């Protein structure tokens with residue numbers, strides 16, 4: 001500042017060029033540590049984002065799982081067509097033990113035309129003429145009849161326009177469950193997603209008939225063509241972040257109560273053997289996206305799982321007493337064996353092999369519970385007994401504790417902790433130094449959940465109508481980026497980090513903001529998504545120390561990608577003014593031209609369904625050299641890449 005005042009006195013033309021101080025960053029040429037391989041990844045839990053989200057199934061309440069028969073609620077997602085009567089019944093001869101309910105269709109007297117029922121999907125059905133949909137269901141006649149005719153399976157608009165149809169001949173002598181599989185290829189692609197999947201029959205010829213249905217499915221082509229797979233556009237967006245790990249299956253969704261906890265064995269095998277469960281966010285999880293699907297997701301996206309086991313505590317406040325833990329510890333051992341066990345010696349591993357994956361999946365990290373800082377006292381014995389037994393069985397695995405590192409004292413001493421924080425942009429910028437002062441004592445940290453949820457500290461956990469953000473904005477994302485430069489600087493002890501939550505269905509959500517939003521046909525990556533992506537795809541292999549940032553809104557970190565000898569500089573400007581910077585690189589052969597990829601916008605600039613591309617990264621060439629300057633825009637995240645030859 002002093003030089004500006006002086007030069008201002010000397011010549012106003014110079015004054016104009018130094019309205020702000022220049023921040024000089026001297027880079028050290030000797031790497032301090034390598035960048036850990038898992039540093040950036042993703043945290044997943046089913047919060048209206050598995051079913052109706054990344055899981056490709058389009059029909060809602062497809063198998064009437066966990067529904068009370070003979071109620072209106074049990075018909076959630078379904079509606080009669082042209083005057084039929086439909087009801088969810090406790091079937092005397094159900095399709096499977098796991099699916100006790102079926103849908104009973106009754107054709108009333110006086111019926112004519114096509115009559116039946118429809119499903120409106122998860123807030124819409126994306127009908128795309130480029131796709132062939134796989135539709136399937138089971139049916140039977142509860143009492144034999146001599147009916148003979150066709151079921152018509154269609155994709156229709158909400159007012160009955162037909163996009164695709166198929167005919168299925170059926171006969172009243174079919175009194176045992178029979179599966180129907182048809183392919184539907186729409187003739188056109190309506191812009192609207194208020195479409196329905198229908199099953200109808202010629203009313204006049206079917207008067208008086210009853211037909212039962214179970215386990216419907218409607219699936220478009222999936223990510224990498226995987227059966228029972230992922231919605232392509234959402235999965236592709238996740239993959240585009242080049243994440244290194246996927247935390248699963250939650251989060252809070254591990255369990256609201258002991259009886260409704262997530263249980264791996266209820267989520268594997270034939271879909272008709274999965275009972276589903278009341279999830280923790282107010283709706284039933286189909287568990288179609290089960291443990292094996294999670295593992296395939298990780299394989300298909302070249303990332304590794306950070307897998308949690310339920311550890312004797314549920315969100316309703318229940319901590320199981322130590323004497324009751326044994327079966328739950330065994331269930332955790334079985335869960336891990338399903339993933340990595342030897343199929344010749346372990347039953348769960350043999351099950352995995354029978355489902356098509358004889359070789360173990362890759363797994364290093366297992367998280368013991370979720371946010372056990374809410375039950376610190378019982379975590380003392382729960383941690384001891386779970387980790388004691390799991391270490392004895394799987395000495396090669398690393399276990400992550402979920403209580404606070406400061407409290408309580410655990411034995412065995414955790415080598416890994418999972419830290420969570422939802423805060424303001426200002427908090428994140430100030431806490432960019434959080435890990436700088438953390439002891440290097442052999443403990444490693446997973447920043448497993450973090451996000452700016454409001455720019456106002458009073459509204460961090462508020463309702464969606466006040467200062468709580470619905471979508472991330474640039475003020476928040478640049479604050480997160482400031483924090484992330486600190487994670488990178490401290491990645492000798494921070495081994496993994498993930499923004500949370502990952503996905504939000506804009507038609508219905510229980511938490512905001514989220515990294516990626518979507519509706520039935522589109523995906524909306526947020527400013528925080530692009531921030532995560534910029535850090536993830538520009539990691540480098542080693543951390544280069546540099547002049548430490550001041551405690552303010554301008555932060556940076558420098559890495560080098562050794563194989564390509566590229567210096568990578570990440571700059572977060574979480575402040576409202578432009579920042580002038582100059583960089584000094586201690587290398588010979590620094591190229592004269594580099595690239596800057598910049599994400600910037602006003603404080604409130606945000607990608608939403610209305611403005612999906614308000615802020616996206618822009619790459620341009622910049623002048624570089626052993627010494628060069630850079631202007632960081634207000635509320636921005638910049639990645640500079642400079643080659644050394």
Ligand SMILES: *[C@@H]1O[C@H](CO)[C@@H](O)[C@H](O)[C@H]1NC(C)=O
Pocket residue numbers: 081082112113114115156160198200
């Ligand atoms: C209802 O019946 C009418 C008359 O047969 C038919 O045109 C219409 O397609 C039916 N509705 C649906 C959704 O199938």
Ligand SMILES: *[C@@H]1O[C@H](CO)[C@@H](O)[C@H](O)[C@H]1NC(C)=O
Pocket residue numbers: 126128129130131521
């Ligand atoms: C329709 O499918 C094509 C081919 O997969 C895809 O490129 C396009 O984005 C899809 N449209 C919608 C709205 O999903």
Ligand SMILES: *[C@@H]1O[C@H](CO)[C@@H](O)[C@H](O)[C@H]1NC(C)=O
Pocket residue numbers: 134135136181217227228
């Ligand atoms: C279609 O669905 C059936 C029944 O769920 C399944 O067996 C089959 O593999 C699916 N086909 C494709 C191409 O996904």
Ligand SMILES: *[C@@H]1O[C@H](CO)[C@@H](O)[C@H](O)[C@H]1NC(C)=O
Pocket residue numbers: 148149150167168169
């Ligand atoms: C059933 O559909 C098939 C194929 O579309 C058709 O040939 C047949 O006539 C239909 N039967 C009746 C009773 O409508």
Ligand SMILES: *[C@@H]1O[C@H](CO)[C@@H](O)[C@H](O)[C@H]1NC(C)=O
Pocket residue numbers: 162164165166
């Ligand atoms: C059903 O699809 C066939 C082509 O597969 C088409 O000729 C027919 O018109 C369609 N039926 C209706 C009711 O749209």
Ligand SMILES: *[C@@H]1O[C@H](CO)[C@@H](O)[C@H](O)[C@H]1NC(C)=O
Pocket residue numbers: 263265266275327331
């Ligand atoms: C899963 O395994 C537990 C025992 O660990 C058992 O109590 C439960 O019934 C099983 N659930 C299913 C759906 O098989």
Ligand SMILES: *[C@@H]1O[C@H](CO)[C@@H](O)[C@H](O)[C@H]1NC(C)=O
Pocket residue numbers: 322323325326329384385386387388389392
């Ligand atoms: C295994 O768990 C049981 C039941 O909680 C406990 O009694 C035992 O001490 C644990 N074993 C180890 C090695 O921690």
Ligand SMILES: *[C@@H]1O[C@H](CO)[C@@H](O)[C@H](O)[C@H]1NC(C)=O
Pocket residue numbers: 430433551
């Ligand atoms: C940064 O500034 C804030 C607010 O003045 C303060 O609370 C925090 O302790 C400071 N951090 C460091 C590392 O100096």
Ligand SMILES: *[C@@H]1O[C@H](CO)[C@@H](O)[C@H](O)[C@H]1NC(C)=O
Pocket residue numbers: 456457458459466467
């Ligand atoms: C922060 O939020 C509180 C509670 O919603 C509100 O009273 C206050 O005016 C807000 N402050 C700012 C600066 O928006």
